[in-house]
Amino acid sequence: MEPLYKPEGVEERWQRTWEEEGLYRAGAGKRRDETFVICVPPPNVTGALHMGHALNGSIQDVLIRWHRMQGYDTLWQPGYDHAGIATQNVVEKQLASEGTSRKELGREAFVARVWRHLEETGRTIMGQYRSFGASLDYERERFTMDDAYIEAVMRFFVHLWERGWIYRANRIVNWCPFHETAISDLEVAHEEMDDTLTYARYPFTDGSGHITIATVRPATILADVAVAVHPDDERYRDAIGKEVLVPYVERAVPVIADERVEPEFGTGALKITPGHDPTDFDIGRDHGLPVLTVIGLDGRMNENAGHLAGKTQEEADQAILAWLKEHDQLEKREHYRHAVGTCERCHTRIEPLVSLQWWVAMEEPRKPALAALRERRVRYHPESQHQFAIRSLEEIPDWNISRQLWWGHQQPLWYCPNEHVTCAWPPPEACATCGSTELVRDPDVLDTWFSSALWPYATLGWPEQTPELERYYPGNVNSTAREIIRLWENRMIWTGLELMGDVPFTDVIIHSTILASDGRRMSKSLGTGVDPLDLIAKHGADATRYGLLKMSSTQDVRFTEGPLEEGRKLANKLWNVSRLLLQERMEPKADPRALEERWILARLDSTQAEVEAAWNAFEFSPSVQALYRLTFDDFCDWYAEAIKPRLGEPEARATALAALEQLLKLLHPVMPHVTEEIWSQFHPDTSTGRVIVTPWPEATGAYAADLHALDAVQEAAAIFRRSGVAVPLEGDEKRIFDAVVRPERSKANGNAAGEIERLRREVERGERMLANEKFVANAKPEVVEAEREKLARYRRELDALSG
């Protein structure tokens, strides 16, 4: 064994071995009948592994490996999401760079092109998971566009249809002019933009002056159907009920009163354009106003815009501004900065448009999910996210599921010449209403999250009643980033309850987001991303896992390599202390349970309890810190040093190896490779003797009473190192002190005076507190007792030093 641990080669070798030996498979190492299932968030098929996947994968792998060692029948099933709009976006950009477009290719050729693209990118992702040691059951890979999965999506749609929850409505939607599709509210990003607010005068038809409105989009004036003011607004009391002339088109429209108008903003008068603004759409609907549209699906002015038809909005803006100026109806224009909705994929400004779309009514399906969250049959961690998830379900709007895209699951809807709609799967032969056989399938595809919502059970074979579904549903844990709670988590919960009659998992971990070192988001387009594969190449997979887990606190954290270097040090330390303990140096005699041995066994147990508590609470940063301290401070700095002179004693060696075994087991879920590598050094023969499937230690608590056995020695050592004066010790304590501190080699400061001063201050403080009657009366008894013990010890040490 070389003194320097090099992860290269070692990690790949174990990854290959574990997989070849079938130890990644569901149920490997199973010693009890209970299952433990993690529902993995399927990465987008076009993407590459990023920091979020690496962090999330590490978290999940710790839980899976830990439960596997505990003998659970574990299932961690990998897969991909076809990621409708995101994938189409990537391929369309490729086509654009080749000087062509999807329209030029046509739908069939475009979809074929997407599939070809996936063959290139799809495979690499699982390789990336393998490279950081994710013990996924790779033989069970699933894809949301597998034939069986498509079947599930279609059945789900038909199910919702039969429940009466799917409806079609002409509503205002978020239209992305670039992708030429509607997108849901959740796919809209809001970006601050500089804009201009135009104040335009609308004259009253009775000639009694005018009312001034403010707008950022003059082009939409053409589609105005009213002007609204707040009912309590004194300024416009007399205007309500009158009519005004819409500029340019000179159409007479009413002035109405509505509480949704904000009197403080602009002039307090709002032009109502139901065809191009969500609020206006609602107000118009409630006042029985017509819907006019002047902007088409391509973002240009449409046929309703008269001679402006075909012009861009900017051109229309200019024409209308010129008209206003000419007619002295342009009051002013001012700079205005506000948030504008954009498409989260292409950042094109969203066009609110009225269009005919399919929706899922959420009022009914959300109810059982809400109950499940309130009753905590599903728990989000941390608690603040649980509250957020509940609020999200309370406020959940109906779900626009149709997308005018080409890549995705085509809706199981058919139209006949008589405009009847048939929803069926498998594809129907004839119209369900009139029997016509001239059916045309709806060209739209489903929101990509529609299929993701089925992931926990569709991957297990639903709608077939497979043995896997029977055994592994419901699962236990799901772990993701915050932004996906409404898009995915809540939807899995309600569809699971609807189709399977049970929640898909009991715990949802919402982990931190790792930001770039400058605090910005990690993003490929910003150039702020860090590739986890580079980190693995540089520090090793174990160190990378350790570092990411260390950074997985509840708050967002800026990325630094420090924690990864810490992980690399830990692996190296473990490697070296193993070299020490595995040396052959057999000589006689021993006390099998000397002071330092009872102490380290107690420390192993107490740290194990600490780690288990943390993992049960889905907290990982504290757990790796505890393991680091255990390894460095306790195991290496104290125990290994203390035991060194006794390594020739068979019993001492036996205890040392047992302690090392326990340490390796505790570390295995976090750092699987190095622990397996060391383990194989003293379990060379057995093919089944792998840490990955070895039983998790049973904490005996046998030496709990000895947890503080070394306190006196450690304190004495600290004093000696600072002052050069030894506090007298006897027996085992003296032996350990001599073994660890090795005075002949230690150059203490020799500042006895400073140490005496420090101890005096401690003694004074202790005396002051114990003399405080209110402290003694009010503080917890154990706190007071601890103060007494500390005071006694400091007094003893002070005596030893000054005497």
Next chain:
RNA sequence: GGGCGUGUAGCUCAGCAGGUAGAGCGCCUCUCUUACAAAGAGGAGGCCGCUGGUUCGAUUCCGGCUUCGCCCACCA
């Protein structure tokens, strides 16, 4: 505009059922010592954002202010 979080050593972050603070990295000193110099030992460095309150005692609990950030949102 609403909701949530955050401000602790030069940097990245822990911690705190309330008893004047920790880690890693960086910095300084010493040591190639037979597991480990990609190491070990020692050390410097902190009004724990500001401000009131509760308390014998607040970095920790409560209120206000403020910093930075995230999410949500139909003020045209």
